[in-house]
Amino acid sequence: GNSVTQMEGPVTLSEEAFLTINCTYTATGYPSLFWYVQYPGEGLQLLLKATKADDKGSNKGFEATYRKETTSFHLEKGSVQVSDSAVYFCALSDAEGGSEKLVFGKGTKLTVNP
């Protein structure tokens, strides 16, 4: 079935450092791809999404580009802040079996130190 593989964390960075969190996927069709963020003690929030190849999703300084040739959707931010400390989940929409649902990666915990 469809699946998502994220880089294992945790990731610890200093404020203003560059962030990359790798995400690759396996899918039989053309899924939509998402990054969700979970701040401590909260539910998940959609950070950004891309629905077709070469689309770039962006929000709050984060970006990710849907790369069909490498089956990747890596998350990047040029300058992280302490407030970006959270767990980040890559996900794809899975329509196998006729009922669409989200398939999540295992999550990457990011800690940004001042």
Next chain:
Amino acid sequence: DTEVTQTPKHLVMGMTNKKSLKCEQHMGHRAMYWYKQKAKKPPELMFVYSYEKLSINESVPSRFSPECPNSSLLNLHLHALQPEDSALYLCASSLLQGAGELFFGEGSRLTVL
């Protein structure tokens, strides 16, 4: 109103108790979801309701019983749970099933003694 509201935020129950988790949204969404999240793990899908009908049941044990009384409400009835069922239970909604963007509540943290 772009919120999904879950109650209670915390619940402690014994293995013989019966309790319910509640979820409410007023965004006009027609798909609602229950997820279970263990510590340091991604959410695991349990149930999906689409237009108030059960669309997906991910082989969840019958001690978890979902209910969708109307398009705004989603309940999860709990009975005879096990300690390993202790987790964060997340409710989510989307405009339609398969619309992609899910709106999550903050979750109900359940502890089974």
